[in-house]
Amino acid sequence: MRIGYGWDSHEFKKGVPLRIGGVELKHTHGLAGHSDGDVLLHALTDALLGAIAAGDIGSHFPPSDPQWKGADSSIFVLEALTKVRQAGWEVCNVDSTLILDAPKIGPVANRIRQSIAELLEISPEDVGVKAKTPEGMGTEKAAIAHVVVLLEKHEDHKRLEVAAAMLEADNHVDEVVKQLVKDVRLEKAPAKK
Ligand SMILES: [Zn+2]
DSSP: OEEEEEEEEEEEEETSOEEETTEEEOOSEEEOSSTTOOHHHHHHHHHHHHHTTOOOHHHHSOTTSGGGTTOOTHHHHHHHHHHHHHTTEEEEEEEEEEEOSSSOSGGGHHHHHHHHHHHHTSOGGGEEEEEEOOTTTOOTTEEEEEEEEEEEEOHHHHHHHHHHHHHHHHHHHHHHHHHHHHHHHHHHSOOOO
C-alpha cells in the first residue's frame, strides 16, 4: 500500500467562476491562479503524484506554461491517475479537508464527492469531503485544501508479482538441482590413484 498527501491554496478573486472538486459553485468570488483555480483537484493531483513519488503538479504542469491558463483541472487529476496506474497501483480511498470562509460546503459536499469519485473511477463512499472555516488563521481571502489518498496494488500487478516470485523460485530449484548433480558426479567420479 502507498499513501499520498497533497496541499494547495488559492486566493479568492471577484468575478471568477468558483470550481471546487470539479463542481462549479455559486459564489461572488472564484479562485485565481493556476488553471481554473480548483484548489481541491490540485491538492488531489499532488496526493496522487506524491503516493508514487512522481513529483508534483508544478513539475508536470508548470503554471508558467500558457497552455494551462484557465485549463480544466480534471486534466491534471486524470494524468496523475494514469501515472498511478502505470506504476501498478489503484486508488483505494481519498479523504480531504477544505478550509474556507465561504461558501458553505456542507450542502454541496455530496456533489463534490460524486465528481471526484467519477474522475478516479471509485465509489463516492470512498471519497471524504470535509470543510472548516479558517477561524483565527487569518486566511479568509483564500481557500485551502488538504488531501490524502491510499493506493493498493493493482490486481494484475499482484498476479504478475506472484508469477515472478514463482519463476524465481523455479530458477532457484534449477540451481539446487544442478549443484546436487555436480555433487553426485564428484562423488561418483573414480578416485584418482
Ligand atoms: Zn493550485
